[in-house]
Amino acid sequence: MSNLLLSFTRFAQDQIEMADVLRSSGKIYVVVAILVLVLGGVILYLFRLEKKISKLEKEVSDETTGAEYNE
């Protein structure tokens, strides 16, 4: 009886449409690859932004020490 119930629920679940074809054809990896690329781009942008900020920090601190020398 419980087996029958289980198979019923399994049947009901199989009826629910999921992206099974996308997965079995392997095209889901195209989507994943695109998402990873976009993520990589954002991370790269953060590192480049930090490089620029570090340069700016250095310029500002050089300016400060320069001002102290002038006094």
Added chain:
Amino acid sequence: MKLASQTWFRALTIALLLYTVLAGMLFDVPRLPILNESIRALYFHVPMWFGMVIILLLSVIHSIRYLSGFDIKNDVLATQYANVGILYGVLGLLTGMLWANYTWGTPWHGDPKQTTAAIAVLIYLAYSVLRGSIEDGDRKARIAAVYNIFAFAAMIPLLFILPRLTSSMHPGSGGNPGFNAYDLDSKMRMVFYPSVIAFTALGIWIASLYTRLQFARNSFEENNQQ
């Protein structure tokens, strides 16, 4: 703030973000009607809100610290955290509207949680407007810090109490606490919680960069005044 410049922190953030994308797309999810495959949006939509609340908590902590010592560094930190919090809130609203359009039938149908979340984001947008409208530095910082405390205090009931007093399409609303709808599936938690950590850490990282930029800008202005 030094935390976000640690190598391990960044490596962990990148690793968890990568894991979220890979596991979020490839791991098994429950087969549920209406939601279908779109249940995976949970891994990206809900972390925006969790991340927003954690980052706004960091913001209000720094506002309180500013008021108890008037160290301008705390004001800068509070502002940058709030900005990232607003960004996450707006992204949470937009992703929610997109998801709602295909599962609830319309992007905006006056769902209580959707409405209160929008109000919370507007309250924080007003924080930004308030800051921008005051010229004087110290006054700006003080008024913004006080407002930030009120904004946070208003956000908590808007997001966590009011939607539960009435029925909402959001899971867990309408009397049921938390994540009852997903309790059955521990597999989803294995992706969801790392995703929350990943997006929160990413927000802290972004806020730390903007804080450093603002510090540099401040000292540049000080140099020019001398």
